[in-house]
Amino acid sequence: MTLTTDRAAQTAAPATATIAGVHHTARPTWKLEETVKFYGDVMGLPLIHAISAHGWGPEDHPDFLHIFFDSGNGSTIAFFYYLGLDRPPPEAYADTYLDRSTHTAWRAESRDALLAWKTKFEAAGVRTLLVRHETLESLYVTDPNGYMVEVTWQVRPLLPEDHADARMTVLAAINAEAERRGERLRTIEQLWQHKGTLVREHLEREE
Numbered sequence: 420m421t422l423t424t425d426r427a428a429q430t431a432a433p434a435t436a437t438i439a440g441v442h443h444t445a446r447p448t449w450k451l452e453e454t455v456k457f458y459g460d461v462m463g464l465p466l467i468h469a470i471s472a473h474g475w476g477p478e479d480h481p482d483f484l485h486i487f488f489d490s491g492n493g494s495t496i497a498f499f500y501y502l503g504l505d506r507p508p509p510e511a512y513a514d515t516y517l518d519r520s521t522h523t524a525w526r527a528e529s530r531d532a533l534l535a536w537k538t539k540f541e542a543a544g545v546r547t548l549l550v551r552h553e554t555l556e557s558l559y560v561t562d563p564n565g566y567m568v569e570v571t572w573q574v575r576p577l578l579p580e581d582h583a584d585a586r587m588t589v590l591a592a593i594n595a596e597a598e599r600r601g602e603r604l605r606t607i608e609q610l611w612q613h614k615g616t617l618v619r620e621h622l623e624r625e626e
């Protein structure tokens with residue numbers, strides 16, 4: 420065994436394209452309140468993050484909630500709740516955002532590792548798409564079967580504030596639809612308005 424004092428040799432090695440387990444699995448849900456009760460209350464998985472957004476990408480992509488439950492060991496199970504969209508027949512899923520929303524995201528331990536995957540895929544002739552979503556940065560590719568594959572880097576850890584925001588976001592959506600006598604929310608602005616009311620009520624109680 421030999422030791423070296425060469426400073427260059429002591430610098431960190433370049434990141435390699437390695438997988439550090441599953442970050443999340445995802446799928447659409449058509450019953451928000453029932454899904455939250457099943458995974459949160461029955462299975463006991465903490466609701467830790469919620470993204471509420473205008474549709475991504477294609478013009479026909481609806482506004483949506485993307486909610487995440489802690490499933491242990493750094494992994495999550497996630498659901499897309501598309502606003503104003505009734506469940507279409509399975510044959511209508513093919514090659515749409517509904518098809519791609521059912522996927523597994525693999526965890527990269529750093530942004531350098533994520534970019535190493537991008538380089539590796541592209542060297543193999545695989546087309547890539549790199550997207551930043553709030554607390555995640557994700558690389559998307561399609562496997563030979565047409566399945567979407569995601570490799571993602573957690574930009575920052577999820578904090579208690581994220582958990583509280585997720586609960587308030589989901590509660591706002593559930594309450595808003597209940598007040599509308601079961602009519603589905605149609606736009607993300609409708610959700611944000613209802614959530615704003617909950618935030619004001621919470622702040623007033625804190626004063």
